[in-house]
Amino acid sequence: xxxxxxxxxxxxxxxxxxxxxxxxxxxxxxxxxxxxxxxxxxxxxxxxxxxxxxxxxxxxxxxxxxxxxxxxxxxxxxxxxxxxxxxxxxxxxxxxxxxxxxxxxxxxxxxxxxxxxxxxxxxxxxxxxxxxxxxxxxxxxxxxxxxxxxxxxxxxxxxxxxxxxxxxxxxxxxxxxxxxxxxxxxxxxxxxxxxxxxxxxxxxxxxxxxxxxxxxxxxxxxxxxxxxxxxxxxxxxxxxxxxxxxxxxxxxxxxxxxxxxxxxxxxxxxxxxxxxxxxxx
Amino acid sequence: xxxxxxxxxxxxxxxxxxxxxxxxxxxxxxxxxxxxxxxxxxxxxxxxxxxxxxxxxxxxxxxxxxxxxxxxxxxxxxxxxxxxxxxxxxxxxxxxxxxxxxxxxxxxxxxxxxxxxxxxxxxxxxxxxxxxxxxxxxxxxxxxxxxxxxxxxxxxxxxxxxxxxxxxxxxxxxxxxxxxxxxxxxxxxxxxxxxxxxxxxxxxxxxxxxxxxxxxxxxxxxxxxxxxxxxxxxxxxxxxxxxxxxxxxxxxxxxxxxxx
Numbered sequence: 250x251x252x253x254x255x256x257x258x259x260x261x262x263x264x265x266x267x268x269x270x271x272x273x274x275x276x277x278x279x280x281x282x283x284x285x286x287x288x289x290x291x292x293x294x295x296x297x298x299x300x301x302x303x304x305x306x307x308x309x310x311x312x313x314x315x316x317x318x319x320x321x322x323x324x325x326x327x328x329x330x331x332x333x334x335x336x337x338x339x340x341x342x343x344x345x346x347x348x349x350x351x352x353x354x355x356x357x358x359x360x361x362x363x364x365x366x367x368x369x370x371x372x373x374x375x376x377x378x379x380x381x382x383x384x385x386x387x388x389x390x391x392x393x394x395x396x397x398x399x400x401x402x403x404x405x406x407x408x409x410x411x412x413x414x415x416x417x418x419x420x421x422x423x424x425x426x427x428x429x430x431x432x433x434x435x436x437x438x439x440x441x442x443x444x445x446x447x448x449x450x451x452x453x454x455x456x457x458x459x460x461x462x463x464x465x466x467x468x469x470x471x472x473x474x475x476x477x478x479x480x481x482x483x484x485x486x487x488x489x490x491x492x493x494x495x496x497x498x499x500x501x502x503x504x505x506x507x508x509x510x511x512x513x514x515x516x517x518x519x520x521x522x523x524x525x526x527x528x529x530x
Numbered sequence: 531x532x533x534x535x536x537x538x539x540x541x542x543x544x545x546x547x548x549x550x551x552x553x554x555x556x557x558x559x560x561x562x563x564x565x566x567x568x569x570x571x572x573x574x575x576x577x578x579x580x581x582x583x584x585x586x587x588x589x590x591x592x593x594x595x596x597x598x599x600x601x602x603x604x605x606x607x608x609x610x611x612x613x614x615x616x617x618x619x620x621x622x623x624x625x626x627x628x629x630x631x632x633x634x635x636x637x638x639x640x641x642x643x644x645x646x647x648x649x650x651x652x653x654x655x656x657x658x659x660x661x662x663x664x665x666x667x668x669x670x671x672x673x674x675x676x677x678x679x680x681x682x683x684x685x686x687x688x689x690x691x692x693x694x695x696x697x698x699x700x701x702x703x704x705x706x707x708x709x710x711x712x713x714x715x716x717x718x719x720x721x722x723x724x725x726x727x728x729x730x731x732x733x734x735x736x737x738x739x740x741x742x743x744x745x746x747x748x749x750x751x752x753x754x755x756x757x758x759x760x761x762x763x764x765x766x767x768x769x770x771x772x773x774x775x776x777x778x779x780x781x782x783x784x785x786x787x788x789x790x
Contacts, residue, residue: 317583321748330723355715363721363728366764367735371714373761374675376748386752393581 307402310394314411317394318346318385321376323355336361340380346418347385354380388419399434406441407482409434413447417455424455442478443486445469449493459497466490466497477517488518495527504530538626539634546638547645550604556646559596563650566592567657582663583751589654590747597647598741601680602703604646605639605687610696613789628785632688636777639684644677651676666753672746675762678769679744683707685773686739689780692787711742740768 316323324340331337332351338358340349356377362368371377395412398405409431416427428451434444449465452458469490478484491514498506511528518524550556567589609632612618621631651673655665686706691699717734720726743765746757 313584313587320754321752328719328723357718361722363718363731364735365732367732370743370761370764373757374743374746374749374765376752376754390583393584397584 303402304405307398307405307408310398310401311405311408314391314394315347317391318388319376319383320378320386322378322380322383323376324349324352324380325355327351327353338379338381341382343382343384346388349380352380354378388415392416392419395430399430399437403434403437406434406438406443406480409438410443410447410482413451424451427451428456440472441486442469442473442483442490445472446486446490446493449490453493453497459501462497463494466494470494473517488514488521491517492521492523492527495524499527499530534625535630535633538630539637542634542638543641546608546635546642550642550646555600555603556649559600559646560650560653563589563592563596563654564657567654585658585661585663586665586751589658590751593647593651593654594745594747596650597643597676597680598683598704598707600646600650601639601643601683602687602700602707604643605636605684606691606696606699606703608635608639608688609691609784610699618789622789628787629781632692632777632781632784636684636688639688640681643684644680647676647680648673665750666755668746668754668756669750671756671762672750675744675746675765678762678766679741682744682769682773682776683741685776685780689776689783692780692784706739707741710739713738714740714742736772740772743768 327337327339331353337353340352340354342349354377356371356375357368358379359368359372364371392412392415395408395415398408399412402408413427413431413434416423416430428448431444431448431451435441435448438444445465446469449462449469452462452465456462469486473483473487473490478487491510495507495510495514498504498510507530508528511524514521514524515528567585569588609618612621612635618631622628655669659665683703687699687703690703693699694702714735717726717731717738721728721731749757
C-alpha cells in the first residue's frame with residue numbers, strides 16, 4: 250500500500266534532512282569537537298547513520314523546548330532590515346527565563362502585517378501573542394525534553410547546560426538534581442569545556458566551595474588548552490572559565506592571581522572587556 | 531443540488547467508502563497513529579514524568595501528517611482508477627454529466643477522508659484520555675476546521691488529478707499541502723524585504739493554497755481558549771470559494787477530456 254510505503258520514506262527523509270541540517274548549521278557539525286573519541290560517529294557506516302539520527306533527534310527536541318515554553322508561539326531571528334526598523338516588535342522576556350536577542354514572532358503583529366483578513370485569521374488559528382515583554386509557560390513542562398534529548402544524544406552538551414539551569418529555575422531547592430544532571434554531562438563528555446565551567450560556576454555561586462570550583466574551572470581550561478573551539482557553547486565556556494577564575498581570586502582578595510588569570514584569558518580572548526577590566530584593577 | 535445529482539453522489543459515496551474500507555488504508559493509518567502515541571508514552575515508563583505536552587504534540591502532528599497523506603491518496607485515485615479500470619464508460623453511458631461525476635467524486639473523497647480523519651482523531655483523543663491527558667473545548671473547533679479543510683484539499687487534488695498523472699498529482703498535492711506555510715512566509719518576506727505591494731500579497735494569498743490555515747492542532751496541544759466562531763465561518767467561506775474554483779478548473783478540463 251502506497252501510504253504504508255510513504256511512512257518509512259518519510260522517516261528516511263527525516264534522517265537525510267537531519268544530516269543536511271547538520272552540514273548546513275555549523276553548531277551541529279562543531280558539537281562533536283570535544284568528544285573524547287571523535288570517531289564515535291565515524292567508526293562504521295551504521296554508527297555514523299545512528300549518530301546522525303541521535304543528533305537530529307536531540308536537535309529537534311532542542312528546538313521544541315523553545316516552542317513549548319512559548320505555548321506554541323514560534324520566534325525567528327530578525328533580518329538586518331528588521332533590526333533597523335522601529336515598527337518590528339522585538340521579543341523580550343517578562344520573567345527572565347529566556348534571552349531573545351534580535352528575535353521576533355514568526356506571525357507578524359497586526360501593525361505591520363500587509364495581509365488584511367489573512368493576517369487576522371492566522372493570528373487566531375495559530376498560537377500567537379505580542380512577543381514584547383511576554384511570559385513563559387512553567388519550566389516544569391519542558392524539563393522532560395532535556396532529559397530525552399540527552400538520553401538520545403549524550404554528547405549534546407547544550408542540553409546539559411540549559412537543562413541544569415531549567416531544573417534550578419523551576420525550584421531553587423533542586424540544586425542537587427541540577428548538579429547531578431551536569432555531572433552526568435561531564436561523565437559523558439569528559440573533554441567538554443563548557444560543562445566543567447558550569448560545574449565550577451555552580452560550585453562557586455551555589456555551593457560556596459571555592460576549592461571545588463577551582464578544580465572544575467582548571468579542568469575546563471585544561472580541556473581547552475592549545476586550541477580554540479568553534480562551537481559557541483564551548484568557546485563561551487572557555488572564556489567564562491578564565492573570567493570565573495579571575496573573579497574568584499578577586500572575591501577572596503588575591504589580586505595577583507586575579508590579574509594572572511585575566512592576563513591568561515586575554516591571551517586567548519584579547520578583546521574581552523570584563524577580562525580587561527579585571528586586569529586593570 | 532438537483533435530486534439526480536444527489537442520487538449519483540449518494541451511490542458514489544457508498545461505493546467509495548466501501549472501497550476505502552476494502553483497501554484497509556484506514557486500519558493501517560490508525561495502527562500507525564496508535565503506535566506513535568504509545569511510543570511517545572513509553573518514556574513515561576522509563577521514569578520521565580510530565581510529558582503530557584510532548585505526547586499531545588506527537589499525537590496531533592501524527593494526525594495532521596497522516597490525514598494529509600490519506601486525503602491526498604484517497605482523492606488522487608478517484609477518477610484515474612475509474613478510467614484505468616474502464617468502469618467510467620458504463621458510468622458515463624448513463625444519463626450522468628461529467629460535471630455531476632466530478633462533483634460526486636469530490637463528495638465521495640471528502641466524505642471518506644473526513645470519516646477517516648474523524649476516526650483517527652477520536653481514536654487518538656480517546657487514547658490520550660486513557661493516559662489521563664485532557665483536551666480543552668477547542669478540540670471541537672479543531673475537528674470542524676479540519677473537516678472544512680479536507681473538503682478544500684479534496685477539491686484541489688481532484689482538480690489536479692484530471693490534469694496530471696496520478697504520481698504527479700500525489701507529489702504536487704503533497705508539496706502544495708505541506709509547503710503551504712512556507713509559501714505564505716515567502717510572500718511576507720517578499721513584502722518586507724523586497725517591497726512587494728500589499729495588494730499583490732493579498733491577491734497571491736488568495737490564490738496560493740492555505741492547508742496550514744485549517745490546522746489548529748498547536749492550539750489544542752497547548753490548551754488555548756476557543757477562537758471566535760467567525761474565524762471558522764471565514765475559513766468555511768474560503769473553503770467554498772477556493773475549493774469551488776478548483777472544482778471549476780477540474781471540470782473545464784474533464785468535460786472535454788478524451789478518456790482512455
